[in-house]
Amino acid sequence: MSSLAASASGVDEVRDHPESSITFLVFHRSGSNNSKFQRVYIANYIYPFEMHIKIWKRVGDEMFRYIASKFIFMLLSLFVLVSATFLLMNAIPGSPLQSEKATSEQVQKNLEAYYGLDKPLIVQYGTYLKNLVKGDLGISMKKKFQSVDKMIANSFGPSLRLGISAIITSVVVGCTLGIIAAMHHRKLLDNVAMILAVIGLAVPSMVMGPLLQYFFAVKLRWFEVAGLENPMDYVLPTIALASGPIAVIARLLRSTMIEVLNSDFIKTAKSKGLSGYVIVVRHALRNSMLPVVTYLGYLTAGVITGSVVIEKIFAIPGIGKFFVESVINRDYPLIMGTTIFYAVLLMTTRFLADIAYVLVDPRMRTGKGAK
Amino acid sequence: MKGSFKKPAQFMLVLIVAFSMLLTACTSNSNKPTPTNSGTENSGSGNTETGGEKEAPQEFRFTLASEPPSLDPALMTDAQSGIVAAGLYEGLTRLNKDGEPENAIAKEIKVSEDGKTFTITLRDDAKWSNGDSVKASDFEYSWKRTLNPETASEYAYMLYYLENGEKYNTGEITDADQVGVKATGDYTLEVKLFTPAPYFTSLLAHYTYLPVHPATVDAADDWATEAKSIVSNGPFLLDQWVHNDKLVMKKNPDYYNKDAINFTTVNISLVESDSTVYNLFETDKIDWIGAQAGSIPTDLVGGLIADGKAEVTSVASVYYYLFNNNKVPFNNAKVRKALAMAIDRQALIDNVLQANQTPAHALVPPSIAGLEGKTFREMYPDTDYISENVEDAKKLLEEGLSELGLSSFPEVTLLYNTSEAHKKLAEALTDMWRKSLGVEVKLANQEWGTFLESRKAGQFDIARSGWGADINHPINFTYDLIHPLSGNNDGKYNNAEVQKLLDGSLVAATQAESMDMLAKAEKIAIDEMGVMPVYYYTTPTLIKPGFEGVFSDYSGHLDWVFGKKTN
Numbered sequence: 001m002s003s004l005a006a007s008a009s010g011v012d013e014v015r016d017h018p019e020s021s022i023t024f025l026v027f028h029r030s031g032s033n034n035s036k037f038q039r040v041y042i043a044n045y046i047y048p049f050e051m052h053i054k055i056w057k058r059v060g061d062e063m064f065r066y067i068a069s070k071f072i073f074m075l076l077s078l079f080v081l082v083s084a085t086f087l088l089m090n091a092i093p094g095s096p097l098q099s100e101k102a103t104s105e106q107v108q109k110n111l112e113a114y115y116g117l118d119k120p121l122i123v124q125y126g127t128y129l130k131n132l133v134k135g136d137l138g139i140s141m142k143k144k145f146q147s148v149d150k151m152i153a154n155s156f157g158p159s160l161r162l163g164i165s166a167i168i169t170s171v172v173v174g175c176t177l178g179i180i181a182a183m184h185h186r187k188l189l190d191n192v193a194m195i196l197a198v199i200g201l202a203v204p205s206m207v208m209g210p211l212l213q214y215f216f217a218v219k220l221r222w223f224e225v226a227g228l229e230n231p232m233d234y235v236l237p238t239i240a241l242a243s244g245p246i247a248v249i250a251r252l253l254r255s256t257m258i259e260v261l262n263s264d265f266i267k268t269a270k271s272k273g274l275s276g277y278v279i280v281v282r283h284a285l286r287n288s289m290l291p292v293v294t295y296l297g298y299l300t301a302g303v304i305t306g307s308v309v310i311e312k313i314f315a316i317p318g319i320g321k322f323f324v325e326s327v328i329n330r331d332y333p334l335i336m337g338t339t340i341f342y343a344v345l346l347m348t349t350r351f352l353a354d355i356a357y358v359l360v361d362p363r364m365r366t367g368k369g370a371k
Numbered sequence: 372m373k374g375s376f377k378k379p380a381q382f383m384l385v386l387i388v389a390f391s392m393l394l395t396a397c398t399s400n401s402n403k404p405t406p407t408n409s410g411t412e413n414s415g416s417g418n419t420e421t422g423g424e425k426e427a428p429q430e431f432r433f434t435l436a437s438e439p440p441s442l443d444p445a446l447m448t449d450a451q452s453g454i455v456a457a458g459l460y461e462g463l464t465r466l467n468k469d470g471e472p473e474n475a476i477a478k479e480i481k482v483s484e485d486g487k488t489f490t491i492t493l494r495d496d497a498k499w500s501n502g503d504s505v506k507a508s509d510f511e512y513s514w515k516r517t518l519n520p521e522t523a524s525e526y527a528y529m530l531y532y533l534e535n536g537e538k539y540n541t542g543e544i545t546d547a548d549q550v551g552v553k554a555t556g557d558y559t560l561e562v563k564l565f566t567p568a569p570y571f572t573s574l575l576a577h578y579t580y581l582p583v584h585p586a587t588v589d590a591a592d593d594w595a596t597e598a599k600s601i602v603s604n605g606p607f608l609l610d611q612w613v614h615n616d617k618l619v620m621k622k623n624p625d626y627y628n629k630d631a632i633n634f635t636t637v638n639i640s641l642v643e644s645d646s647t648v649y650n651l652f653e654t655d656k657i658d659w660i661g662a663q664a665g666s667i668p669t670d671l672v673g674g675l676i677a678d679g680k681a682e683v684t685s686v687a688s689v690y691y692y693l694f695n696n697n698k699v700p701f702n703n704a705k706v707r708k709a710l711a712m713a714i715d716r717q718a719l720i721d722n723v724l725q726a727n728q729t730p731a732h733a734l735v736p737p738s739i740a741g742l743e744g745k746t747f748r749e750m751y752p753d754t755d756y757i758s759e760n761v762e763d764a765k766k767l768l769e770e771g772l773s774e775l776g777l778s779s780f781p782e783v784t785l786l787y788n789t790s791e792a793h794k795k796l797a798e799a800l801t802d803m804w805r806k807s808l809g810v811e812v813k814l815a816n817q818e819w820g821t822f823l824e825s826r827k828a829g830q831f832d833i834a835r836s837g838w839g840a841d842i843n844h845p846i847n848f849t850y851d852l853i854h855p856l857s858g859n860n861d862g863k864y865n866n867a868e869v870q871k872l873l874d875g876s877l878v879a880a881t882q883a884e885s886m887d888m889l890a891k892a893e894k895i896a897i898d899e900m901g902v903m904p905v906y907y908y909t910t911p912t913l914i915k916p917g918f919e920g921v922f923s924d925y926s927g928h929l930d931w932v933f934g935k936k937t938n
Contacts, residue, residue: 106540106541110521110540111523111525113520115523143441144443145441146593151614210646213650217650218653225654226656313644315640315647317641318615321615330820
């Protein structure tokens with residue numbers, strides 16, 4: 001095989017790796033007597049099975065150590081976050097048990113005793129941590145006897161579904177606009193796409209939502225005004241939710257793509273006579289997606305935890321409003337619950353992203369190696 | 372190369388066409404239900420039940436801005452819960468359209484000579500939704516449970532009228548048997564009050580006095596959080612409770628008075644945004660807006676009233692400002708009075724509020740009942756309580772300031788809770804003061820929780836306030852707001868005569884005497900301007916044609932229970 005390869009494509013030398021069956025094809029610098037290697041290609045890496053195990057064991061160990069350290073760090077951050085939130089929450093004026101109407105001192109005491117607010121803060125904190133470890137987020141102080149676990153679980157569903165729908169829409173429409181703009185750089189279509197994107201970015205969802213609702217639901221009656229009963233009901237809130245991210249993605253993709261389209265390998269591809277479509281989708285898009293993927297990670301945690309504004313406008317029973325409502329009501333268990341939920345979600349996505357990076361780029365594993 | 376670039380453009384065109392096809396698909400989809408409404412092919416969407424051949428489906432749909440925090444009568448504190456509870460539960464009495472109590476579960480109510488003992492006979496055909504009979508002991512259990520300190524009921528004070536009720540709630544006594552309520556038979560309840568309360572039969576209609584099913588309550592703390600675990604005794608049953616989304620109520624086939632109930636299904640959607648509520652009404656998804664069941668967007672109210680589409684009903688609530696009576700310059704009655712006289716309330720209503728509110732020259736709102744079919748305000752009109760006269764106000768202010776030994780009006784701040792509406796009113800008000808009295812009042816706003824704490828602690832000069840009724844009686848707006856010992860008298864207005872009159876009204880020999888004393892106390896407090904009333908609330912309401920018996924009650928809450936669709 002070696003000789004065949006060497007004769008066929010002008011390889012100057014063929015070497016075998018001493019430990020494995022990797023074969024190097026060596027090209028000498030042409031036109032020179034100097035025997036320094038110009039280029040080395042790995043032609044064959046069918047190494048023995050034992051070698052395979054050995055390498056992956058080492059990778060596995062490193063991965064495990066990496067993941068473990070990340071995980072411990074995550075728990076630590078969570079602990080700091082829980083403590084800080086607990087303290088801050090108790091530091092703001094007002095209490096979950098206050099009402100506009102005066103309650104007698106005794107009723108107030110009864111209420112405080114009932115929710116354990118009569119105990120010193122440090123005891124409350126200890127109790128909370130103890131229950132938290134057991135996975136018990138307590139019961140809401142405003143929605144009497146509704147457990148916070150259940151409230152979060154019930155309201156996360158609609159937010160998640162709407163969020164996913166918005167993310168898919170953002171990616172599809174955002175990328176399309178971005179590609180068009182990049183391909184028609186400084187031409188009419190570029191301007192049109194970018195104007196659309198800027199409008200999406202500049203018009204806040206609190207304006208976009210009611211406008212969509214008024215035209216498409218009230219005037220044209222194409223959609224329902226509110227609710228998420230049917231798949232069609234997702235359309236308007238999805239557009240309102242996705243308009244901002246669409247603009248961001250379109251602009252990100254446009255700028256990186258313009259760069260990529262001007263790079264050498266695209267020029268090579270063009271000169272080889274590949275069609276525009278193939279160049280864009282196979283080569284340019286792949287190499288321009290990295291900033292978009294990074295943004296998506298950040299976007300995901302934000303979007304699937306709901307939007308107060310969109311939920312309000314389209315009467316969606318999502319989790320977004322709890323983030324605001326809980327603080328206004330000083331509903332301590334719900335403030336803690338939503339904060340922890342959001343933190344865990346954010347940390348988990350980051351954690352998974354970190355692992356993904358490692359799998360893609362081994363340099364991240366040990367922190368060694370050139371940056 | 373240029374040719375190849377055309378392709379994505381074509382691709383985009385295809386996308387656009389596909390998208391527009393999607394939209395057209397939606398059009399035809401959403402067009403389908405429309406003919407269904409006209410009755411040609413009533414495929415029965417599940418929600419609507421057609422009663423007879425040509426009868427209108429007896430369905431009523433409205434919205435609430437937030438879901439009831441609880442449907443446990445002991446823990447309810449808000450209007451939303453009250454609106455749902457009115458259909459879900461049945462108390463001893465119920466208020467009719469005029470706000471007067473009528474017997475419900477009670478068949479007969481006898482009052483003793485001294486007005487302190489009520490012997491109530493219950494009807495024996497009322498049932499809980501699980502089939503059990505509603506007995507006198509259920510009421511006894513419910514009231515004692517609400518008063519039990521361990522229940523930590525915020526509205527327990529509503530039951531302080533019961534003998535030893537307050538003592539039991541505050542832990543002064545621990546024996547519940549000493550509380551003045553006892554089931555002396557399966558269907559007789561004996562209630563002892565610590566003081567005569569002529570309006571006790573109205574109180575019995577309040578949700579804090581509703582019964583609960585003891586076995587259900589004992590079984591689980593969270594019994595009132597899900598539709599399936601609630602056991603109720605009212606004209607409607609809770610069929611579905613999708614948290615933060617909707618509540619669906621169905622007519623209770625075992626309700627003792629089921630013939631009086633017309634609606635078969637009541638859909639309550641939980642919608643916070645006013646404009647969404649209005650859009651739902653416009654697209655025929657709901658039948659009612661207003662009276663705490665959704666509200667008309669403020670910018671549309673004026674137009675809808677002018678067009679005769681919205682009806683304006685008065686609400687038993689008053690909007691007023693507190694003066695800090697312990698602080699210079701508002702420790703002087705003349706200064707307080709001058710400020711109250713220098714504002715044009717009608718101008719504020721016409722230009723700022725725009726919902727046909729009534730100018731308030733006193734505290735008790737117009738819809739609160741008086742005696743013999745008259746309202747309290749008809750008996751004691753407040754129109755001449757405050758004379759809005761700028762010249763007199765200027766004189767009074769000068770006198771007041773010199774009494775205080777001040778050469779000019781000191782720097783004061785008006786505090787309100789953060790809201791666009793409160794801000795607009797406060798700005799207009801301070802502008803009137805600036806123009807008429809040359810007085811500079813600064814504005815400050817705080818977020819609700821912080822605001823309440825500041826107000827309770829007396830950390831303000833002037834503070835915004837509003838007060839609504841729990842029961843249909845003037846005592847709500849007098850005893851609660853101007854009694855020196857009331858926990859709601861945050862401005863610390865203190866007048867011994869007022870205190871004497873208010874205390875006396877509770878034990879007065881006749882109701883007429885009691886009313887007189889309340890009216891006198893109110894007049895004194897306004898003469899001294901302990902607090903400064905601005906307007907009595909109204910609620911603009913919208914209803915789809917073809918409904919009757921659905922209305923805003925005296926307190927401005929939707930009453931839908933005995934409503935009917937006629938076409």
